[in-house]
Amino acid sequence: MTSEGNSYRIVSPSLTVKAMRDSGYKSTAYALAELIDNSIDAKATLVEVFACESPVQGASRTSHRVETIAVLDNGTGMDTDALRRALKYGDGLGDDRKRIGRFGMGLPNSSMSQCTRLEVWSWINGPGNAMYSYLDLAEINDGLDDVPAPKHDPLPEYWRELSEGLGNTGTLVVWSDLDRVNWHGAAATLKNTAELIGRVYRHYLTADKVVIKMAPVREGKVIGHANYAKANDPLYLTESSGTPAPFADEPMFEPFDMGNEDEPGVAHFPITVKGKQHVITVRASIARPEARRADIEDHPWPENANPNVDAGNHPWGKHAGRNIGISLIRQGRELDLDSSWAIGYDPVERWWGVEVEFPPALDDVFGVTNNKQSATTFTSLAHLKDKLKVETEDGESFKAFKDRLADLGDPRVDLIDLANYLETKLLPSIRRRLKQQTFGNRKSKKRHDADVTSKATDAVKRRSEDGHTGKTDDLAEGASTEDKRQEQVDALTRRHHLDEDTAQSMVDESLEKDWRVRWISSYQDSHAFFSVDLMAGMLQVIFNEKHPLHGELMAVLEEVPEDATTDDLRYRLGRAADTFKLLLFSWARMEDEIPSDRQREKIADARQDWGRYARDFIAGEDDGE
Structure with missing residues (x-):
């Protein structure tokens, strides 16, 4: 029995197609990708995507809207049986794990998600001997159960004239009655679509296995120049790609x-x-x-x-x-x-x-x-x-x-x-490496970072001139500029894993401006929230990114989005203030838990000493020693 009203089939063709139309393609471009999959599986070396416009008369002017989308390839083509099976939901060409396609759903599912009429011509002995079949939603709704038997129908001249690489074998898929396609201007749309297609098929494009042409069509002719999908590699390791200059011909x-x-x-x-x-x-x-x-x-x-x-x-x-x-x-x-x-x-x-x-x-x-x-x-x-x-x-x-x-x-x-x-x-x-990359960037470095470095350098120099020398001062005696440079670059690259270019840039800037201090963030396998490198003429402080204090203090204050609102800034300041209070409470409790009075006195003395140094660095005044 073929009538839906008299059969006991589990699903009905019309309801199945209606459900499949809502199968969730992200966009028309993703639906098109299903057709390109089939072309690549058919060993096509050229796939041509055409978006054909028709005029639409508005109140004050004539505009153009995409009315037909077609995909033409020079693949192996299909015989009568393969063509009929390709239009059947859930059959296709079987579960071949060597193909991109697998589920036998691609051609009908993607096509009917965008249009109400799908037509296919396929040939294995010249386009004049093409076989033709179709799916039409109106006919399915009227009770059509079977895919129409393919018939001989030469490839229309319209498509032959548009193609630049028509082969002795191949397939043409045409979508019409586009009720779910939001494309208006074909040229702009295909240009944007080419970027996504270039990403989806980047490995095939890079290996020169296929060329994908995206051509807007008006009145039977390609408008301007067709776009050819270029490899769009999200890893940006491809030498030649669609990435803008200066990285179009070299990896970014x-x-x-x-x-x-x-x-x-x-x-x-x-x-x-x-x-x-x-x-x-x-x-x-x-x-x-x-x-x-x-x-x-x-x-x-x-x-x-x-x-x-x-x-x-x-x-x-x-x-x-x-x-x-x-x-x-x-x-x-x-x-x-x-x-x-x-x-x-x-x-x-x-x-x-x-x-x-x-x-x-x-x-x-x-x-x-x-x-x-x-x-x-x-x-x-x-x-x-x-x-x-x-x-x-x-x-x-x-x-x-x-x-x-x-x-x-x-x-x-x-x-x-x-x-x-x-x-x-x-x-x-x-992410840690990415944070380190922008250290020492002269052009984009925030002014307050340079200001605090200069202020700390002044304090170090002032104390040294007053006789309060440290190890960094002693190491600097007799050390050449090149010695200082190499020691600092080695510390940044080997101990803190910055890349060579970033490290060199940071060190060059410090030597040029005679800075005596440097602040960096680095992942440290330690419970300390900061550590210190003492080098010739350089006091380097390393904030431990592994410590929760980094995320609750430095990240909150420094990693502020450009579009942060006033409420967000107020929240960040409050959060940073709370974290600072907790930091001091943690010190106080450390003193509290020290069992020996003598040790507690030493810690208290260290706290007093640190307070005097803080006054000198922050207020810019000598501590009177």
Whole structure:
């Protein structure tokens, strides 16, 4: 029986299609990606995307609106049976794990999510011998059960004339009656779409496996020049890409060291699922100093780039701002740029890139959706530390928690070690490096930082002139400028892990201005909230980023968003004041708990001495010694 009213089928075609139309494609561009997947699986070397405009008469002027979207490729094409199956929901060309597609949903699902009529021509022996079939929502609603049998229909001349690489084999997909496409101006829309397509297929584009042309069409002719998708690498390691100058032909980022000398910036995570081992590959990168700073020698910014404006506000920085998150790669194709792992309010997040690549065999482990736009299980593990606070039982170790998830059959268990590595090791390490990159930036350094350094230097010099010399003064005797430079650069790069360019810039500035003090933040494996480096002519104070005081005091006061409101600033000042009081209370309790009166007196004397030094540095007056 074929009539919906007389059958007992589990689902009806019309209701299924209606439901699938709401399957959640993020945009028309993501729906188009499904068609490009099919073209690449068909070994196409050229994919042409056409957005065809028609005039729309308004009250005062004529505008143009996209009425038809088409994707034409020079792939292997389909025979009659393959074409008919490709238009069937949930069939396609089968579950072939070597293909980008897997679920047999891509062509009908993506197409009907955007339009009410889908037409397909495919040929394996010249476009004149093309076979044709279609889906039409109105016919499905009227009770059409079967995909119409393909018939011989030569490729229309309209599309032949538009194509620049029509092959002896190929496929054309046409969407019309676009009731869910919000594209108006075809040219501008395709230009923006090319950036997303360039990111999704960057590995294919970089390897020259495919060319993707994005062409706006009006009155049967391409408007102006077509856009060709350029590789858009969120790791910014690609030499030639769509990144704005000065990074269009050179990488803007560099691999981030993950301890793999053979493959810098790469780590491999084997996992065993149902007795079979699979490998997940993680790649990480971090901005080169010259991407964020205008004062790196031999790496000037473009002449029209204001060095006093933050790099994030320049074209290359804005480009990076559109590529924030962890990129998930399956079968060489990006599924999602998952921003759940980023600190959403922090603009510095644009300056790192992480890519997680996994084989299609792990689709179920990652929770890949049938429209290949996300991996729900992986996303659910973002901000794992916060989730552990809620989900772990009292006194439960991380291992015990994992064992409990395994016993419960929780789908997250296979990825939890990877998520823990990303959140507690890799991303914190990257963020620490990013904070260090802007130390000593002459162009963007805040004036009050230089003022406090100058004021502290004056105090050091004044005390030295008054006979209160320290070890840094003694070490400076007889030390050459080059000796001082090398000692300081070594301390910054080897002990505190700053990159060479940043360290050199900081030291050059200190020597030029004869500064005797330097303040940095660095991750220290110590309970002390700060430490001191005593070098020839340089007193270096290191605030321990690992200590909670850093996050509650320095980060609150210094890492203030540019768009912070008055209420937010007032809150930050109050929070910093409370933290300072707690700091003094902690000292007081330390004195209180010292069992020996003699030791307590020594601590009290140290407190008195520190108070006198503080008066000299802050008030700028000699302590009278």
